[in-house]
Amino acid sequence: xxxxxxxxxxxxxxxxxxxxxxxxxxxxxxxxxxxxxxxxxxxxxxxxxxxxxxxxxxxxxxxxxxxxxxxxxxxxxxxxxxxxxxxxxxxxxxxxxxxxxxxxxxxxxxxxxxxxxx
Amino acid sequence: xxxxxxxxxxxxxxxxxxxxxxxxxxxxxxxxxxxxxxxxxxxxxxxxxxxxxxxxxxxxxxxxxxxxxxxxxxxxxxxxxxxxxxxxxxxxxxxxxxxxxxxxxxxxxxx
Numbered sequence: 001x002x003x004x005x006x007x008x009x010x011x012x013x014x015x016x017x018x019x020x021x022x023x024x025x026x027x028x029x030x031x032x033x034x035x036x037x038x039x040x041x042x043x044x045x046x047x048x049x050x051x052x053x054x055x056x057x058x059x060x061x062x063x064x065x066x067x068x069x070x071x072x073x074x075x076x077x078x079x080x081x082x083x084x085x086x087x088x089x090x091x092x093x094x095x096x097x098x099x100x101x102x103x104x105x106x107x108x109x110x111x112x113x114x115x116x117x118x
Numbered sequence: 119x120x121x122x123x124x125x126x127x128x129x130x131x132x133x134x135x136x137x138x139x140x141x142x143x144x145x146x147x148x149x150x151x152x153x154x155x156x157x158x159x160x161x162x163x164x165x166x167x168x169x170x171x172x173x174x175x176x177x178x179x180x181x182x183x184x185x186x187x188x189x190x191x192x193x194x195x196x197x198x199x200x201x202x203x204x205x206x207x208x209x210x211x212x213x214x215x216x217x218x219x220x221x222x223x224x225x226x227x228x229x
Binding site (some may be wrong): 034044045110112114 | 156159161162163164192205215216217218219220221222
């Protein structure tokens, strides 16, 4: 199946700094990518929908000025956590839909990025 | 998307069949049942999906009741590597939207 990668797989940053997470579709072009966040022992929560060439759509309660999403190409979406705080420590996961597939099950997830803010 | 209800946790002995139930009594006619799983600290993995007929692939079988109000994911011969959280998701196919993950069932496969 199609592959989605994330970089870095884990990152530790100091409070107040910004960190960028990359999500790449390796063998298909993804017009839409999704960003999720998962706190320990909880389920995945959708943060935002990233559309190539346009502004991201954020879920209620997610600060768009804090979590900057850029989907500048059909194979790359980035999530930048600005002015990170310890409460932003979480597991961030992206997914991408293969537009060649006629059904939605062809939605592939990245391996996730573990962010720890100290 | 229709709401789903799953038991929070289940145990299964290695080599035995793992049967994971999901209740989706408010499912609509155009909604499919999808199953994903998430192994600890990894991204979710697609397992199987179906509309009303039973489905089988190399990973699992999906049994959907005739009234479509519930379904069961069957791992025929569970291995230790099947220990994961299993999510049952109900939604229209090809909607283009993100997946709405509930709390899932944490399956522990024991030696």
